[in-house]
Amino acid sequence: xxxxxxxxxxxxxxxxxxxxxxxxxxxxxxxxxxxxxxxxxxxxxxxxxxxxxxxxxxxxxxxxxxxxxxxxxxxxxxxxxxxxxxxxxxxxxxxxxxxxxxxxxxxxxxxxxxxxxxxxx
Amino acid sequence: xxxxxxxxxxxxxxxxxxxxxxxxxxxxxxxxxxxxxxxxxxxxxxxxxxxxxxxxxxxxxxxxxxxxxxxxxxxxxxxxxxxxxxxxxxxxxxxxxxxxxxxxxxxxxxx
Numbered sequence: 001x002x003x004x005x006x007x008x009x010x011x012x013x014x015x016x017x018x019x020x021x022x023x024x025x026x027x028x029x030x031x032x033x034x035x036x037x038x039x040x041x042x043x044x045x046x047x048x049x050x051x052x053x054x055x056x057x058x059x060x061x062x063x064x065x066x067x068x069x070x071x072x073x074x075x076x077x078x079x080x081x082x083x084x085x086x087x088x089x090x091x092x093x094x095x096x097x098x099x100x101x102x103x104x105x106x107x108x109x110x111x112x113x114x115x116x117x118x119x120x121x
Numbered sequence: 122x123x124x125x126x127x128x129x130x131x132x133x134x135x136x137x138x139x140x141x142x143x144x145x146x147x148x149x150x151x152x153x154x155x156x157x158x159x160x161x162x163x164x165x166x167x168x169x170x171x172x173x174x175x176x177x178x179x180x181x182x183x184x185x186x187x188x189x190x191x192x193x194x195x196x197x198x199x200x201x202x203x204x205x206x207x208x209x210x211x212x213x214x215x216x217x218x219x220x221x222x223x224x225x226x227x228x229x230x231x232x
């Protein structure tokens with residue numbers, strides 16, 4: 001079945017780095033744009049970044065620009081989020097999600113279960 | 122800080138109709154598709170409406186979406202207890218370098 005599984009979350013000190021992964025299965029990964037969306041404790045959804053189906057286009061939310069990098073490996077069916085210079089306000093559950101056309105402005109029709117990132121000293 | 126504004130809460134009794142509004146601007150709702158997501162407690166969001174008013178397979182026809190100008194709305198008719206959840210609108214925003222924006226979210230309570 002169509003599935004996304006995130007991993008790589010954990011507790012990290014402010015200023016340090018973390019790399020999230022998202023393993024895709026059950027669909028042709030290389031055909032779809034992919035998003036990262038986060039949700040801080042008790043808060044609403046916040047979009048983080050999107051990458052086009054072939055990795056050629058990337059867009060970021062303003063607060064993560066220059067700190068986070070989205071990437072993908074279509075040969076491995078994996079999506080990544082490299083997070084550097086982490087701040088307390090980056091604490092959240094991070095979801096990866098599959099985009100439906102049009103790319104990158106479509107609906108997010110498949111979501112992972114989320115991985116928790118806690119930034120604390 | 123979200124650029125799509127929703128009421129924080131909405132409620133109704135079983136069987137009633139509930140409507141949630143989503144207010145945006147010409148750079149997002151005005152020129153792009155609107156999507157609606159349902160998030161049940163403790164779970165990942167689920168796509169409820171795509172392309173303004175289309176329902177994915179498996180979504181009951183009690184849920185409907187509409188868009189007019191720079192605003193959109195989600196209607197839930199025949200409200201059921203399992204509809205108690207958070208609902209978010211979303212759209213692509215063409216301002217600056219482009220971004221996907223979510224609404225502020227609406228908590229629906231079934232009384």
